[in-house]
Amino acid sequence: MKKQWPLWEIFIRSKNGLEHRHVGSLHAADAKMAMENARDVYTRRQEGVSIWVVPSKHITASNPDESGELFEPSMDKAYRHPTFYDLPDELKHM
Amino acid sequence: MNDQQALYQYLLLLGDSPMILGHRLSELCGHGPSLETDIALTNISLDLFGQVRNYFQYAAKVQAEGKSEDDIAFLRLAHEHRNVLLTEQPNTDFAHVIGRQMFFDTFHQLLLEALRDSKDEQIAAIAHKSLKEVKYHTRFSSEWVKRLGDGTAESHRRMQDALDHLWPYAGELVQESPLEKQMKQQGIGADLEQIRPLYWERVNAILREATLEVPENSWFQAGGKKGIHTEHLGYILSDLQYMQRAYPNMSW
Numbered sequence: 001m002k003k004q005w006p007l008w009e010i011f012i013r014s015k016n017g018l019e020h021r022h023v024g025s026l027h028a029a030d031a032k033m034a035m036e037n038a039r040d041v042y043t044r045r046q047e048g049v050s051i052w053v054v055p056s057k058h059i060t061a062s063n064p065d066e067s068g069e070l071f072e073p074s075m076d077k078a079y080r081h082p083t084f085y086d087l088p089d090e091l092k093h094m
Numbered sequence: 095m096n097d098q099q100a101l102y103q104y105l106l107l108l109g110d111s112p113m114i115l116g117h118r119l120s121e122l123c124g125h126g127p128s129l130e131t132d133i134a135l136t137n138i139s140l141d142l143f144g145q146v147r148n149y150f151q152y153a154a155k156v157q158a159e160g161k162s163e164d165d166i167a168f169l170r171l172a173h174e175h176r177n178v179l180l181t182e183q184p185n186t187d188f189a190h191v192i193g194r195q196m197f198f199d200t201f202h203q204l205l206l207e208a209l210r211d212s213k214d215e216q217i218a219a220i221a222h223k224s225l226k227e228v229k230y231h232t233r234f235s236s237e238w239v240k241r242l243g244d245g246t247a248e249s250h251r252r253m254q255d256a257l258d259h260l261w262p263y264a265g266e267l268v269q270e271s272p273l274e275k276q277m278k279q280q281g282i283g284a285d286l287e288q289i290r291p292l293y294w295e296r297v298n299a300i301l302r303e304a305t306l307e308v309p310e311n312s313w314f315q316a317g318g319k320k321g322i323h324t325e326h327l328g329y330i331l332s333d334l335q336y337m338q339r340a341y342p343n344m345s346w
Contacts (some may be wrong), residue, residue, distance in 0.1 A: 026130055035128035036234060040137055
């Protein structure tokens with residue numbers, strides 16, 4: 001028998017209208033326990049209004065060894081960045 | 095007892111159980127079986143202390159002797175405490191901690207729901223505010239009793255052991271003391287006669303779902319509400335009151 005509960009990744013939405021953000025991980029036996037643990041570990045200072053929990057084993061991560069071909073080609077393509085016009089001040093969280 | 099003294103004593107009765115249980119949970123801070131449950135139990139402890147402060151601040155005002163919530167919390171002797179014996183039971187293992195919590199939370203939620211209708215506006219307001227916290231406590235502890243009871247052979251055995259130990263202390267919560275009867279008649283206190291069947295119904299449903307065997311014994315230990323306690327309370331108080339006894343009037 002495994003000694004450790006499986007690992008879960010925790011995502012919290014800090015306010016309505018914003019996206020869920022990854023805040024960390026924790027151990028739990030199942031999704032229900034992961035949800036309660038997340039509530040206790042990550043929202044005790046009013047950090048959130050919504051929680052997602054995802055088993056860590058279901059995350060497929062990019063390989064750091066491939067970061068050259070994955071990310072560097074976009075470095076010299078400045079025209080893809082929305083930096084050529086001004087955003088109005090009222091527009092937050094961009 | 096005149097009305098003012100009775101109200102003061104009733105506020106002690108309401109505040110002492112969460113205070114002693116909160117202290118028991120605080121002993122686990124940094125010792126929880128896992129980081130997640132450690133934080134959860136400490137959160138519950140802090141919730142309870144917050145509620146106790148509300149009761150004792152009000153009690154100090156009712157008493158009108160110029161004392162503070164700290165005097166009430168830290169300078170009373172064992173026989174002046176009105177907490178139920180359940181809350182004094184030691185943190186033998188996680189099953190004992192969670193079983194003790196489940197009995198208290200199940201009762202606590204019903205008590206606060208009833209106290210929302212208290213004629214005493216201050217008590218009604220405290221009950222209203224505390225209820226959200228306590229609903230979560232109930233959810234946390236009852237889920238854990240089910241997990242442990244309906245878990246592995248080892249967790250089932252230990253949860254059953256804890257249940258057998260705690261059972262004689264589970265009835266006092268809903269046994270009406272003369273003080274509670276007096277407060278009920280004044281429309282201030284909760285009616286334990288109404289709470290009792292609901293309490294047993296909920297406890298039995300949780301234990302059934304947890305596949306635990308409900309002890310048949312229906313004779314319960316009592317005494318806490320009138321100041322007669324188990325040997326544990328003296329040790330708890332010597333810990334809890336140490337700072338005020340060693341350094342009188344010290345403050346943060």
